[in-house]
Amino acid sequence: MTEVFLDPTAELSPTVKPLLPRLSSLEGKTLGLLDINKPRGNVLLDRLEVLFNSRGVKTRRYKKPTMTRVAPVAVKQQIALECHAVIEALAD
């Protein structure tokens, strides 16, 4: 005789989201630089900003209020509206 269990999980059927098309060139593009508010993330982003700008690539800086929570919707929308791609400095 078989037993029947009830599934304790959320019964996720994972959806595979395709990556957005990668940029073929940075020419004329704007890059977002997102600081998640962990120590020294700014060190990496400051350096990237200098390197990108010296190559004529525009950058914009963004910051999460705290690294403990996901980015507020407003920040995500602002990046999506103003940038072609984003680089996130994850951790110290």
Add this chain to the structure above:
Amino acid sequence: MSTSEPDFIVVVKKDCPTCMLVEPVIAELQATGQSIHIWSQDDPGFPASADNVGDDRDLQQSWQLNIETVPTVIRMDNDAESERTVGWDRAEWLRLFDVPSLGASLPDFRPGCGSMSVAPGMPEKLALKYGDIALQSRRIDIGEMEDPIESCFERGWSDGLPVVPPTEIRVVRMLAGTSRDPAEVLGSVPPDLQPCTVEKVAINAVMAGCKPEYLPVVIAAVEACLIDEFCMHGLLATTWFSGPMVIVNGPIAKAIGMNSGANALGQGNRANATIGRALQLVIRNVGGGKPGGVDRSTLGNPGKYTFCFAEDEDHSCWESLAVQRGFSSGQSTVTLFAADGVQGIADQKSRDPESLCRSLAASLLSVGHRKFAMLSDAFIILSPEHQRIFANANWSKQQVLDTLTEFTTRDGSELVNGVDGIAEGMPEFLKDMELSKFKPGGLNIVRAGGTAGLFSAIVGGWLASGEFGSSPVSKEIAL
């Protein structure tokens, strides 16, 4: 006045001396033209002398008629029950049937026997089979050759210890512990942000080993961890040690037998052990939060299996944590704190409150790092013998907290990076400020523990406290 002759239903079982006793009475009534339908629970051939006997070995009729005792006589008027009596009570039967000579040779009274439909474990089985319980979770068939507990391990449902297999019948029994709708959605559990129903909580509570009466506490704990201020996602994801610590206040703690006394933070009490575990299993199974996945803790702590206890309110000289947080003493609550492990503190020599505060303060400074300030929150689990020192001096809880704040406030110059030959510390710009160890409200005290031992516990918390991370949250327990 009824518009038609009443019909009667009698439910019996052969394995009941009182049912055997009334067999001739039923036959006599049928002979006088009474319309009686009999349901027999264990033998459709019984009572042999009566007509119109139905087979209720599957107990469907008994369950639907809500029979608790046999024999039960139910009088129906216009297809609806108007009254019933149980066992053999001549006066009652006479009132229902109005036949003066009824059972003249029988004793006046014999109690009935328990209905087979209320045998232990049976009501839930019957509810599942004939009731309107609609459990929504996916059914998973476990093969005959599979070990049920091993199959739970293999499916990734366990925290590393064996779980109780979540069969339908166990989940139905668990759900009897709450009046809430199994389909009610409590919120979205991180990190996968999946909707969590009361039913999913019940399944995980079964696996954790909970009794049904613990379920309301587990539900409240799940609700509390989903309050935004608790920041469950970040707490799970952090490399720091912390996990949710559950403190239970109010009458339910005693009602379900929680331990607030000796070894309150340790093993051996089913409610303490399984409530905290159930919360962690919900995060694991519903939220998808697993070590190596979104749980990135460097070391973790044993409390991430389970960390739950009750405050000893009965013997405390102070208001409880729940009352301090705005609830009444008659309300039952859970309070969750993003907690690391337990740090013991011994002081067997202090006999006055100031000396004891200095002792406690000295140990509190080490939470997170001795040179940190305003980062982690902390709880002191104050033992009875330590609390007695404050009680004897008529110190209030606030007085203790204020004194601890004073004794844990230091000059920033002692704490900044590099001081004492330690690179770690507070940022340089704080060097001219006075820094208290904890943010305002970041230090809490509850009483628990055995009556012997001048020891208390400090439970430090996540470095990301307050608005930046997690704050303690409370939720009333709804039955």
